[in-house]
Amino acid sequence: MKKIIQITCKGHSQIKPDELKEFQGNLKTLSDENYQKLKAAIADPQIGFSFPIFVWKNKNKNYIIDGHQRLITVRRMIEEGWMIKGGKLPVDWIEAPDIKTAKKKVIMAVSQYGVYNEESFLEFLQTAEIDFEELKDQVDLPLIDMEQFALDWKEITIRGGGKDIPEKEEILRPFKKVHILISFHPDLFSNIEPFLKKIINISGVEYEQCSN
Amino acid sequence: MNSVQTDNSHLLAKVNLRIAHLPQKTKICVLDAYHGEGIIWKYISEKSKSDIQVTAIERKSITDDIILQGDNRKILPSLSLKKFDIIDLDAYGVPFYQLEYIFNYDHKRKIHHGIFVTFIQSVYGRLPVAMLKKIGYSRKMVEKIPSLFNRNGIEKFKSYLALNGISRIFIKTQGKKHYLYFTT
Numbered sequence: 001m002k003k004i005i006q007i008t009c010k011g012h013s014q015i016k017p018d019e020l021k022e023f024q025g026n027l028k029t030l031s032d033e034n035y036q037k038l039k040a041a042i043a044d045p046q047i048g049f050s051f052p053i054f055v056w057k058n059k060n061k062n063y064i065i066d067g068h069q070r071l072i073t074v075r076r077m078i079e080e081g082w083m084i085k086g087g088k089l090p091v092d093w094i095e096a097p098d099i100k101t102a103k104k105k106v107i108m109a110v111s112q113y114g115v116y117n118e119e120s121f122l123e124f125l126q127t128a129e130i131d132f133e134e135l136k137d138q139v140d141l142p143l144i145d146m147e148q149f150a151l152d153w154k155e156i157t158i159r160g161g162g163k164d165i166p167e168k169e170e171i172l173r174p175f176k177k178v179h180i181l182i183s184f185h186p187d188l189f190s191n192i193e194p195f196l197k198k199i200i201n202i203s204g205v206e207y208e209q210c211s212n
Numbered sequence: 213m214n215s216v217q218t219d220n221s222h223l224l225a226k227v228n229l230r231i232a233h234l235p236q237k238t239k240i241c242v243l244d245a246y247h248g249e250g251i252i253w254k255y256i257s258e259k260s261k262s263d264i265q266v267t268a269i270e271r272k273s274i275t276d277d278i279i280l281q282g283d284n285r286k287i288l289p290s291l292s293l294k295k296f297d298i299i300d301l302d303a304y305g306v307p308f309y310q311l312e313y314i315f316n317y318d319h320k321r322k323i324h325h326g327i328f329v330t331f332i333q334s335v336y337g338r339l340p341v342a343m344l345k346k347i348g349y350s351r352k353m354v355e356k357i358p359s360l361f362n363r364n365g366i367e368k369f370k371s372y373l374a375l376n377g378i379s380r381i382f383i384k385t386q387g388k389k390h391y392l393y394f395t396t
Contacts, residue, residue: 151275154251158223165225165384165391167232172374172381181353210360 002083005074006045011052011090015062017078020053020071020089023063024106030069034140038073041138043082049074052090054109056102063102065094066109118144118152177206223252225384226302226391230256230328233382233393235297239263243296245284245310246270246303246330250277253300267296288313298326306331306369308340315376318396331390333365347371366390 030038041047053067064071074084096102121144125132132153136146184192200207230252234240240262244253247268257264268279269287280287288310293299299314301307307329318325333339339362344354347368354361366385373381373394384391 151249151251154223154249155255158227158251158255163222163224164228165222165386167229167382167384170370170381170383172370172379174374174377174379175371177348177371179348179350179353181356183356208360208363210357210363 002081003043004045005042005077005082005084006048007085007090008046008048008050009052009090012092013090014086014088015053015055015091016088017071017074017084019062020055020067020091021061021063022068022071023056023065023102024068024110027106028068028110030072034069035073035076037138037140038069039077042070042073042077044138047138049084049089052092054094055091056094056096056105058096058099058102062091065102065105116141116143118149121149122152122156222384222386222389222391225386226328226330227252227255229382229384229391229393230300231259233326233328234260234262235326237262237297239265240298241296242266242298242300243291243293244268244300244302245288245307246301247277247279248302249275252302267291285309285313293317293325294321294323296325298328300328302328302330304330304332305337306333306340306343306365308343308372311372311376312342315396319377323396325396327392327394327396329392329394331366331369331392333362333388337365337388338362339365339368343372344368347375 042049049070051067051070053071054065055067056063056065071089074082074089078084094102094105096105121141124130125135132150136150140146182196199205234256240260242253242264244250244266247266247270250266250268253264253266253268257266268277269284270279270281271283273279273281293314301310303310311327311329314325314327317323338358341351341354344361345351349361369390370381376396378394378396380394382393
């Protein structure tokens with residue numbers, strides 16, 4: 001059975017991955033480590049393919065303004081046996097009068113104007129009650145030392161962010177048990193049910209049941 | 213290969229369980245067989261008035277800590293366990309083979325250890341067949357209906373502990389995750 005990439009957003013249109021044309025040359029690369037992270041996020045059914053690809057249409061060709069790494073990842077996932085639900089990716093249309101302006105918009109999409117740091121990231125996680133452990137294999141935040149943050153997160157969890165679980169004391173008693181497996185056709189159930197009821201009422205008898 | 217990994221959740225619960233059952237000694241020797249990043253015992257060492265000396269085992273070196281690197285199932289037999297007060301098996305899974313070794317070791321030498329165990333059985337998680345055999349289920353039974361004999365793993369694990377002479381356990385439970393302390 002094929003594994004399914006869930007589409008978890010709505011774009012203006014839907015396009016097949018092979019109808020999208022790369023437009024950023026060698027501007028950015030995707031390391032294998034980050035491919036694995038992006039794949040883990042897209043493969044997570046709750047996250048899935050979360051944002052439309054931004055596309056500039058020119059002479060009937062669909063040039064990607066923003067979404068190259070996601071498309072590369074989806075294409076690799078397809079090679080690995082994944083399937084996009086519905087077969088198409090959501091896109092939004094970006095306007096530009098010419099190639100030069102469209103390429104400028106590629107750079108704008110790559111640019112990061114706002115900054116964040118460990119403190120602001122921590123505050124965001126805590127406010128949203130997100131466990132970093134669930135997220136760390138799916139994201140890459142270049143302004144944060146992720147390995148150090150993972151260690152700090154564990155410290156924080158111990159020192160105040162985590163929850164304790166009540167402790168119970170239990171006395172274990174040594175036992176001598178005989179295990180008997182009774183396997184029968186459903187059609188025989190009504191015949192043997194009275195005997196089974198007798199057996200389970202015998203003192204000391206424990207039973208478990210299931211179907212196979 | 214030891215496929216049992218380290219569990220990284222419920223750190224506070226694990227720390228508190230360990231602090232509650234630390235031996236009353238000025239110097240405590242701990243064998244941390246699933247060291248991971250070592251955060252639990254580092255934190256307890258800071259908090260405790262005792263001098264806690266940790267010998268760590270981990271398959272991969274992921275911090276700057278000096279550790280015994282490798283599969284704990286291979287390393288345990290090369291160690292003299294007598295010097296340790298506590299053996300910590302904070303595994304993600306069922307550290308059955310490690311416990312088997314420790315129970316036999318302690319039984320033969322008539323010594324005791326404080327043991328911390330993390331027991332986790334995932335939804336479709338199978339229990340070690342060798343453990344099920346120890347508590348009386350035959351391989352044939354288990355193979356016939358695996359879902360029946362892999363159900364309610366913690367109770368089967370407690371039966372296994374009882375058969376090894378463990379009469380009292382302290383346990384914290386959250387869903388399928390169980391954190392235990394007992395003495396051999």
